[in-house]
Each structure stands twice: as C-alpha cells, then as structure tokens.
Amino acid sequence: MIRRNLPFATVAVIVLVAAPLLLEPFRLSLLAKYLCYAIVALGIGLAWGQGGMLTLGQGVFFGLGGYSMAMHLKLTEGGGLPDFMVWSGVEELPALWVPFANPVFALGMAVLGPVAIAAILGTLVFRQRVRGAYFAILTQALAAAMVILLVGQQGLTGGTNGMTNFFDLFGRDLAEDSTQRGLYLVVASVLGVLYLATRQLVNSRYGRLLVAVRDGEDRVRFLGYDPALVKTVTFAASAGMAGLAGALFVPVVGIISPALLGVVPSLELVVAVAVGGRHVLAGAVLGAVVMGYAQTAFSEQFADGWLYLQGALFILVMTLAPKGIIGVAERLRRARTT
Amino acid sequence: MSAFANQLPIGLSIGAVLLLIALGLTFTFGQMGVINMAHGEFIMAGAYTAFLLGDLVPALPVAFLVAGAMGLILERVAIRHFYGRPLDTLLLTWGVSLVLQQLARDLFGAPNVQVPAPSWLAGGVGILPYNRLFIMGLAVAGVVAVWAYLTRTGLGRRTQAVVQNRRLAATSGIDTGRVDMLTFFIGSGLAGVAGVALTLVGPVGPALGTYYIVDAFLVVVAGGLGQLRGAVLAAIGLGLLNSYAEFWSDASLAKVIVLAAIIAFLQVRPQGMFVLRSRALT
Numbered sequence: 001m002i003r004r005n006l007p008f009a010t011v012a013v014i015v016l017v018a019a020p021l022l023l024e025p026f027r028l029s030l031l032a033k034y035l036c037y038a039i040v041a042l043g044i045g046l047a048w049g050q051g052g053m054l055t056l057g058q059g060v061f062f063g064l065g066g067y068s069m070a071m072h073l074k075l076t077e078g079g080g081l082p083d084f085m086v087w088s089g090v091e092e093l094p095a096l097w098v099p100f101a102n103p104v105f106a107l108g109m110a111v112l113g114p115v116a117i118a119a120i121l122g123t124l125v126f127r128q129r130v131r132g133a134y135f136a137i138l139t140q141a142l143a144a145a146m147v148i149l150l151v152g153q154q155g156l157t158g159g160t161n162g163m164t165n166f167f168d169l170f171g172r173d174l175a176e177d178s179t180q181r182g183l184y185l186v187v188a189s190v191l192g193v194l195y196l197a198t199r200q201l202v203n204s205r206y207g208r209l210l211v212a213v214r215d216g217e218d219r220v221r222f223l224g225y226d227p228a229l230v231k232t233v234t235f236a237a238s239a240g241m242a243g244l245a246g247a248l249f250v251p252v253v254g255i256i257s258p259a260l261l262g263v264v265p266s267l268e269l270v271v272a273v274a275v276g277g278r279h280v281l282a283g284a285v286l287g288a289v290v291m292g293y294a295q296t297a298f299s300e301q302f303a304d305g306w307l308y309l310q311g312a313l314f315i316l317v318m319t320l321a322p323k324g325i326i327g328v329a330e331r332l333r334r335a336r337t338t
Numbered sequence: 339m340s341a342f343a344n345q346l347p348i349g350l351s352i353g354a355v356l357l358l359i360a361l362g363l364t365f366t367f368g369q370m371g372v373i374n375m376a377h378g379e380f381i382m383a384g385a386y387t388a389f390l391l392g393d394l395v396p397a398l399p400v401a402f403l404v405a406g407a408m409g410l411i412l413e414r415v416a417i418r419h420f421y422g423r424p425l426d427t428l429l430l431t432w433g434v435s436l437v438l439q440q441l442a443r444d445l446f447g448a449p450n451v452q453v454p455a456p457s458w459l460a461g462g463v464g465i466l467p468y469n470r471l472f473i474m475g476l477a478v479a480g481v482v483a484v485w486a487y488l489t490r491t492g493l494g495r496r497t498q499a500v501v502q503n504r505r506l507a508a509t510s511g512i513d514t515g516r517v518d519m520l521t522f523f524i525g526s527g528l529a530g531v532a533g534v535a536l537t538l539v540g541p542v543g544p545a546l547g548t549y550y551i552v553d554a555f556l557v558v559v560a561g562g563l564g565q566l567r568g569a570v571l572a573a574i575g576l577g578l579l580n581s582y583a584e585f586w587s588d589a590s591l592a593k594v595i596v597l598a599a600i601i602a603f604l605q606v607r608p609q610g611m612f613v614l615r616s617r618a619l620t
Contacts, residue, residue: 054425124601128608133373133424137555138601144552145593152590263552267432274429307440314433318426319419 007282008196015188025177032184032252034292035191037269038285039245042191043238044273045284046198050207051234052214054132056266057139060146061114061239063261065246067150068113070163070256071097072106077167084158094156103170110247111240118239122232129228131217140263147262162257169251180252187248191285194241198281201237210234271310275317277326286325343465345581351470351539353577354477358532359550360557360569361484362409362525368564369501369521372417373428377554378547379438380405380526384533385542386446389453394534398476401530409526413519435547442544450541459538469538476535480528481570487524488566497521501564553580553596560600562610571611576600 019031040058047053074082081093100106121142125135150157157163172179201207212220213227220227250256259265269288276287299306321328359381366372384401391397412434420427459468488494499507500517508514536546557576561568579599583592607613 054428121601124605128604130604130608133367133371133428134559134604136373136425136428137552137559138597141552141556141593141597141600145597148593149590152588263548267429271429271432307436311433311436311440314436315416315430318430318433319416322426 012192015192016185019188020181020184025180028184029180029252030292030296031289032180032187033249034289035184035187036245036249036252037272037292038288039187039191039194039248040242040269041273041276041284041288042194042198042281043241043245044270045278045281046202046241047234047238048270048273049278049281049284050202050214051210051231052132053231053235054136054270055139055235055238056136056263056270057141057143057146058238058242058269059143059261059263059266060139061118061242062246062249062265063146063150063256063258064113064117065110065243066250066256066261067157067163067246068100068106068110068243069247069250070166071100072103073166073169073250074163075101076103082158082163083165084161084163085155088155088159090155096156107247111243114239114243115236118236119232122235123228126228126231126235129217140266143261143263143266147258150258158257160258162255162260163250164255164257166251166254174251174254183248183252187252190244190248194244195281195285198237202281206230268310271314273324274322275313275324277324279323280326283324283326290325340465342585345585346578347466347470349578349581350574351473351577352580353574354474355532355535356550356554356557356577357477357570357573358480358528358535359554360561360573361480361566362528363554364558364561364564364566364569365497365501365521366525367424367558369497369504370417370421370518371424371427372420373424373431373555374412374417375428375432375551376412376434376438377431377526377529378551379435379442380408380529380547381533381536381550382438382442382542382544382546383408384530385453385537385546386442386451386533387530388534388537389446389451389542392454394453394456394459394538397534398531401534402527403530405530405533406523406527409522409529410519412526413522417522418515418518439544439548446544448544450543452541453537455538473535473538476531477573480531481566484524484528485566493517493520556596556600558610560603560610562612565610565612568610568612 015035020028023031040062044055044058047055071082075093075097081090085093100109121138125138130138150162151160153159166174168174169179169183172182174180202210209220209225209230213225213230217227220230246256246261268291272287272291273284274287275291276285277283295306295310298309317324323330359377362380363374363377366374366377384397384405387401387404388394388397391400412431416430416434417427420430455469459472462468462471486494488498496507496512497517497520499510499512500514504514507517532550533546536542536550553576557569557572560576561570561572576596579596580592583595587595
C-alpha cells in the first residue's frame with residue numbers, strides 16, 4: 001500500500017508544497033494552467049486510454065465549464081450588463097444567463113452540463129454501436145459546430161473574443177498573488193483527488209469491464225453486460241472532468257474564448273495524452289504538463305517553429321513510441337533490472 | 339422565393355466539393371481503415387497549384403498529380419506502418435497536417451491569396467452561375483471516372499475485392515499493397531481537384547483544408563464506408579442541408595443542425611446509408 005502510493009505522495013508534496021514556495025507567481029499561474037489541462041487529459045486518459053473511446057471534442061466540455069464560470073464572474077462583478085453584451089447592443093440580460101449569478105448553479109452547470117450532453121450523445125451513439133473512428137469523427141464535428149455557434153451568438157457569448165477582464169472571484173481580488181496561489185492549490189488538489197478517484201475506478205470491477213469493452217466489445221455483450229452503459233458512464237465522467245477543468249481555468253488564466261476549445265485545442269490534448277502515455281492515467285497527466293510547458297517554452301522563442309515541432313514530435317511518438325514517455329521509461333527500467 | 343431558389347446552386351456546389359473530397363476519404367477509410375486528417379491539406383495543395391499556375395484548366399490535371407503524389411508519399415512513408423490502427427492513423431496524419439499547413443504558411447505567406455476566375459465562367463443561366471455549374475460538372479466527372487475505374491478495369495475490380503475482404507483478396511493473389519497505393523493516389527488526387535474547384539468560390543489560405551475535412555468525414559459516416567452511392571447521396575444531402583439550414587436559421591446554428599441530423603440519421607442506420615453486407619461481427 002505505502003510502496004504503491006509512494007510516487008503519488010512524492011509528486012503531491014512537490015506540487016503542493018515545493019512549487020508554491022519556489023516558483024514566482026507568474027510561473028505558478030502557468031503551472032496552474034497546465035494542471036487545468038491535466039484534468040482534461042485525465043478524462044481523456046480514462047475514456048481513450050482505458051475505454052478506447054477516442055474523443056476529439058473534449059474542448060466542448062471544457063468550454064461549457066469555462067463559459068459557465070466566466071458568466072458567473074461577469075454577473076457578480078456588478079455594474080449591470082457584462083461589457084461584451086453592451087458592445088454588441090444587447091439591452092437586457094438573456095434569460096439563459098440569469099441563474100448563473102448563483103455560484104452553486106454556475107459551478108453545478110459547469111460540471112453537470114457537460115455530463116448531461118455527454119450522456120445524451122453517448123446514449124444515442126453507443127446504443128447504436130457506433131464506435132471507434134465514427135465516434136471520433138462525431139465528437140470532432142461537435143467541437144467544430146460548438147466553435148461556430150459560440151462565434152455566431154455574439155450577444156450571448158462574446159463572439160470570437162470570448163470573455164475576459166475578470167476582477168474578483170467569490171469576493172477576492174483575482175490580481176492578488178495570494179488569490180492566484182490559493183487558486184493554484186485548489187487546482188492541484190482537485191487534480192490529485194480526481195486522479196486518485198479515477199485510479200480507484202480503473203482498478204475496480206468497473207474498470208476491468210471498461211478495459212474488456214475496449215478490447216472486445218462483442219464478447220462483453222455476449223457475457224451479459226451492457227457495453228453501451230459502461231461507455232456512456234465513462235464518457236460522461238470524462239466530460240465532467242473537462243467541464244470542471246474549464247471552470248477552474250477561467251479564474252486562473254483570465255480568459256475563455258472559442259479559440260481555446262475548438263478542434264485544434266481538443267486534438268492537442270489528445271496528443272498530449274499520447275505523448276505522456278495513454279495506457280496509464282499518470283501518463284495522461286504527465287503528457288499535459290510536459291506539452292503545456294513545451295508549448296510555452298518554444299513559442300516564447302519561435303512561434304512558427306512550434307507547429308513544426310509539435311507535428312514532428314507527434315509523428316515520431318506515434319511511430320517510435322506509441323506508449324509515450326511512460327512507455328519509454330518502463331522499457332528503460334525493465335532493461336536495467338534484467 | 340428567389341432567395342430560396344438561390345440556395346440551391348450553393349448547396350449543390352458545396353455538395354459537389356464535399357463529394358470530390360469524400361470520395362478519397364471513403365475509400366481510404368473503407369479499404370484501409372485509415373483516417374487521413376492530412377486529406378484536407380491535399381485540398382490546399384490543389385488550390386495552391388491553381389494559384390501558382392494562374393489558370394484553371396491546366397491546374398486540374400496538375401493538381402491531381404501533385405496531391406496524388408503527396409498522398410502516395412504519405413502512404414508509403416508513414417501510413418503503411420499503421421494499418422489496423424485507425425485511431426493512431428488519425429493522430430499521425432494530424433501531425434502531418436500541422437506540418438503541411440505551416441509549410442504552406444512559410445512558402446506562400448499567411449494571408450489568403452486569390453486565384454483569378456477565367457472569364458468564360460462569368461455569368462450564368464437563370465439561377466445557376468457558371469462557376470458553380472462547373473464545380474458540379476467536375477464532381478459528376480469525378481464520380482463517373484471512379485465508377486468506371488471500379489467496375490470496368492481490372493485494377494478497380496481488385497480494389498473492390500480488397501474493400502470487401504482484404505484477407506480473402508490477398509489469398510486470391512491480389513497484391514493488396516499495390517492496390518492500397520493506387521487507392522491513396524487517386525483519392526488524394528481527387529482532393530487536389532476539389533482544391534482547384536474551391537478557388538472558384540473563395541480565397542485560398544493555408545487553413546483551407548480544415549474548413550472541409552470535418553464535413554467530408556461526416557459524409558463518409560452518413561454514406562457508409564467505401565460506398566460510392568452512399569458518398570454521392572450523403573454529399574449532396576449534406577451540402578443542401580448545410581445551405582438551407584443557414585438560410586432558415588443562421589450560419590452559426592447550421593452546423594449544429596447538420597450534426598444533430600446526422601446523429602438522428604445514425605439512429606436509423608448506424609452504419610450509414612449503404613452497408614457492405616457480411617457475416618463478420620464487427
């Protein structure tokens with residue numbers, strides 16, 4: 001028990017204690033952003049790595065969470081209508097957004113909205129035994145449609161620019177270092193708790209069933225289980241994680257816009273999971289942090305080169321190391337012990 | 339009423355372009371299980387070929403060859419090693435697509451470029467502008483050519499055999515590797531032709547392919563894998579649905595309506611309009 005949890009405990013101490021003490025506020029905020037992405041990646045690791053469902057639309061759920069939170073922040077700031085609505089000539093708060101002034105409702109919607117959409121989509125799609133690449137394409141189309149919808153409904157969503165300029169969160173000044181440090185700790189703790197819970201899930205009977213569905217859906221059906229239900233629940237759980245990550249992302253980064261949740265960002269997170277190692281949950285988390293860091297580090301120096309590097313890295317990982325960083329590490333360790 | 343009628347050629351020509359793009363996808367997907375996200379960049383390559391040549395008619399065959407060659411290289415160098423892992427090909431080719439887009443941005447610049455439309459395509463008959471008619475004609479020619487290839491030539495019949503049952507085809511002495519290469523060449527080439535057609539209705543930019551690739555995949559899903567009839571019907575249906583959904587609601591809702599329609603359609607026919615009947619379980 002202790003041995004098994006030692007790596008997790010070590011990482012938890014580094015992330016929760018060492019990082020806030022050692023990193024300057026700007027870097028700590030960046031790390032918080034990567035950890036938000038890591039929460040989405042954890043969901044992808046569960047749905048894709050364990051369940052074999054390649055979901056290319058996690059950005060949609062991330063966005064739903066983000067927009068719920070952003071709207072809550074806008075509505076509680078005072079001063080009447082949110083700024084972007086005034087600019088697009090909206091005179092009265094649309095009824096859709098009215099309940100988002102309540103923090104419980106906003107946070108609840110950030111998680112339950114994505115869960116509900118994923119559950120409906122999953123039920124419709126998995127019941128009909130639509131799977132594999134078909135499912136991937138449908139989720140990608142969902143991401144594409146979502147972006148067009150958000151951009152088009154400017155009065156409701158702020159259009160291409162999305163929402164930005166947030167000042168307080170639950171009465172605290174967002175610009176303060178202490179608020180940002182507190183947010184970082186919240187994000188890290190949420191990730192830690194979700195990681196433990198997901199790992200528990202994967203190790204349970206349910207997790208075995210999920211892997212069985214991934215590797216032989218028809219056999220599972222013949223054994224009397226309902227693969228559609230198993231897949232729908234998993235997909236909904238991963239959507240909920242993405243939604244929560246979106247809600248945390250907004251106060252940390254201070255913006256939510258269609259560019260952050262379209263086809264490309266959704267795929268980038270899948271890429272990150274593959275780079276880290278999709279077959280274990282820790283690989284998903286690791287991949288998101290590594291790729292987030294790499295993107296910041298490289299695009300600070302040469303913006304255009306990043307796309308080449310990302311593309312090339314991806315081709316290399318898929319051809320040479322399909323199990324990602326964790327896979328390479330495992331192989332090295334095995335080589336040393338034998 | 340006239341606004342309503344005007345949507346018809348727009349919808350049909352969108353459908354025609356989608357068809358040219360989806361023809362390649364449905365066969366690479368159906369025959370090899372490859373989800374080629376870089377297919378969109380072959381469209382872009384075709385469009386830039388037209389831009390470089392500056393003339394539509396010679397651009398058509400050249401774009402076919404250029405895009406086809408790109409597809410062939412991609413298949414030989416990378417995709418070949420991934421057969422049987424469709425989800426991995428999706429991610430691999432996405433990496434390729436990123437690199438190609440950035441390459442186009444470095445070669446031709448990030449801003450969109452315009453290809454001058456030939457003067458003989460100006461004007462139109464009634465509600466049908468000549469340029470949109472030309473695109474529809476291209477799609478018809480493409481479908482007839484693919485149909486003739488598949489049913490009237492030995493290579494095409496071998497292709498069909500591989501689509502229906504790869505292992506049996508291989509056992510019967512068909513060189514499936516060669517058939518795969520050829521399918522990839524033709525499919526990518528048609529995407530190049532689609533790219534040339536797109537220069538008639540809009541500007542050309544490095545991200546051109548990304549606007550069409552998702553819809554083209556939806557055509558494949560709705561039409562059924564490796565099905566010529568399915569691709570034709572689904573492409574026309576999707577093109578019309580797209581343009582009329584934009585007409586009745588607004589542009590931002592159209593894509594949502596189209597996606598909802600496809601998911602609803604999959605409730606009735608989960609494997610698309612036409613299905614290759616077999617006793618296999620999956």
